[in-house]
Amino acid sequence: MDISRRDFLAAVTTTAGAATFVSALPRRQPDFAGEMSIQGVIDLILRDLPTDPIPETVDTVKIGDTRQSVSGIAVTFLATSAVIEAAAAQGANLIITHEPTFYNHLDETDWLKNNPVYDAKVSLIERHGVVVWRLHDHLHRTQQDDITHGVLRTLGWEAFASPEDNYLCKIPKSSLADLADFLKHRLGAQAVRTIGDPEMPCTGIGVLMGAWGGRRQIEYLSRADVDVVICGEAREWETTEYVRDANEHGMAKGLIVVGHALSEEPGMAWFSEWLRPRVPGVDVVHIPAGDPFRVV
Template sequence: MSTLSIQNVIDTVLSATNVPTLSRTADTFKTGDPNTPLTSIVTTFLATAEVIREAAAQGANLIVTHEPTFYSAEDTDDLAWLDGDPTYEAKRRMIEEHGIVIWRFHDYWHMMKPDGILTGVAQQLGWTVDPPAIALDEALHAMTAGKSGDTRRAGAAVGVATIPEISLLDLARHLKEQLGATAVRMVGPDDLPVRRVGLTLGALPGKMTIAALQRDDVDIVLTGETREWETCEFLRDAEYFGCPKGMLVVGHATSEEAGMAYLADWLRGLFPDVQVTHLASGDPFRTL
């Protein structure tokens, strides 16, 4: 067992991001006592019941998750709406029985320079990403949760990978294999030449994704999930009017899991004497 408390670990992590303290953040403790002595750490995209079970089997008592544990944005940590629900209650009991502390690491990890999720995904794909023209700040990050803001600045804050030219269809096939996606959804012509990929990973609002596509140095965007009446329809009309671009949709977890695997490596550098394991949560969807 480490001599560190879990709170010590999180304080060190936040300091190492070099991100100024955010006035509002989802990066808070979701379960457990932060003063508990640390045993070991698990990173994951999302703390599913299976991830929690495996973490407990490994003797870990800190799970660092990227996305919410209890089925909502959790920004207010108001879980009263789930009281009495058997699934929620069973998951809560599992966590408490194993003494698991869950901490969400989303906002600060994205706002690091470079973005931690983007870095991990780029490493998995073997891509080099050009630094965004505008750094992601707190106001722009708030737009990812649906807050209003300057969409043009948001588009400029998207990282872009330059790759050897490939058709949209062949790139979709390549990413399906490289990311282990169960499916890749495409918008745009199969034969669209692609050299510059905007990494709008996760689930950005349509205005932010469209703003990235409006850039001259972006041929397509790679994203996790999207509302189907926003970017999809922009792209369908763009092709009709003779200015085609594209989008590849791989699933939210698939688009960001590599960034949380990279986090495990990053944490090992901060805590060389602590066991850190990445457990993939996996894509919840099956495709027929």
């Protein structure tokens, strides 16, 4: 029997309330304000995150002088110009961003020479003397995938997660429409987009936040134990058309697209809480980048 949306919300809320997030306590408790360099903070994070070293990584300093003392840390999904302004206004000189600063995965900037938007953003960063450091690969490669862990916490779905697969949840039966509505409200979206029969029953959920690419999204959608994939973004001529074809061939599959920023911001919120006790005396703020789109 389908559960009502209210029961569904109650179930996940209870689960969220019972959830525990016990990080290992920091090993020492000095006051780091004014005495630790930004490079020291970066080194500390890379040391304490339970990830094997990643030789080829995008988790590099994008701009700024890391030898300066850290005055405050802002954590965000993406260092937008508005986030940079807000971080500086709150006294932060280190911005930890999950996604790129300069509009491509490797933050290559050769192609942006004399680009007015790039120039304006660099000027803004230099004016405030902030350092932008990306933290992407190391968060996704922890055993629990810290980004997904933060999302499951926000959704109250930790108890529903498969012990074998970080990205698979078995939730109480819900219609696709109710599930979409739930995600919209939990993630603070103006709208989410769905493909599939709104009344289709959903229990097996692939929680593939961010942009996994068509093949990996379709791999999950092809599994018998996956009814729906939730993603940040999907190429509209790949995954979305696979789901449309599946339904036209009588296979009930659903896709819910929530937007990349909203899909991963809860992971960075979780990370800011992980970081705070490790840098005593330094303010760590989470500044959501927000949804870049406006729905009309």
